[in-house]
Amino acid sequence: MADIHVEEFYKDVAIALTQLYGAFPRRVNVFVEDIAGPDEPDEFGLHSKRHMACFGALLWLAEEGLLRYVDTIRQEALDQAVLTRHAFIRLSAPAPDALAREFGVADGKATGALPPSIQEDLSTHIHLVRTALRSGNSARISQVMRAIFFADHSND
Template sequence: MADIHVEEFYKDAAIALVQLYGAFPRRINVFVEDIAGPDEPDEFGLHSKRHMACFGALLWLAEEGLIRYVDTIRQEALDQAVLTREAFIRLSSPAPQTLVHALGQLQAGSSDTLPPSVQEDLSTHIHLIRTALKSGHSGRISQAMQATFFADRPVH
């Protein structure tokens, strides 16, 4: 079992990537509160560790070249964020079939009944992430995010 902060990181990153993919190529504001839930700063104006961990996950995604943004809005949000080319290609690309089947995306025999274009859509990294988030199962979210992070980098 992974450390709880790593599982929260995977979930935060997954939610942010799904939001940005859904808006692509538009730039949007990504609010920490929409990902990690409401947070009330303490009497000194400091956010909770959970809030700051989520904010840190967003910054990490940018540092690793998966998202770009114009500025931060205090420690509340990323202003005008968008997926990078690399992230868009990675999220749109097919995930390994073993993982697709392991996470229950394609049921046995369904490949015979679904059109190839639908099969392709159901096997992308973004679909795996969305499905894992819907399940709410932290292990599935972690698996989907690890597969996305460790996928072969696109050729430039």
């Protein structure tokens, strides 16, 4: 089992990437509160560790070339964020067959009767991210995010 902060990181970036993919190619504001939940700054105006970890995850995505943004809105949001070409290609790419099978989208029972274009959509990384988020299963979310981050994407 991974450290809880790593599991939270995977969930935060999964939610952020899903939001940005859903808005692509429009620029949108990405609010930490929409990802990590409500946060009340303390008497000194400082956010919780959880809030700051999520904000840090968003900044990390930008530093790693997965998203771009115009500015930060204090420590509460990224202003006018959009996926990079690199991230869009990764999320749109088919997931490895073994991972797709684990999520039940590569076997004939789940997709055999569907047109090939629909089958292809169901096997993309973004579909698996959405499926993992809907499940609420931290291990599944971590598994699919690791596949996105660590897979060989030499053609990106």
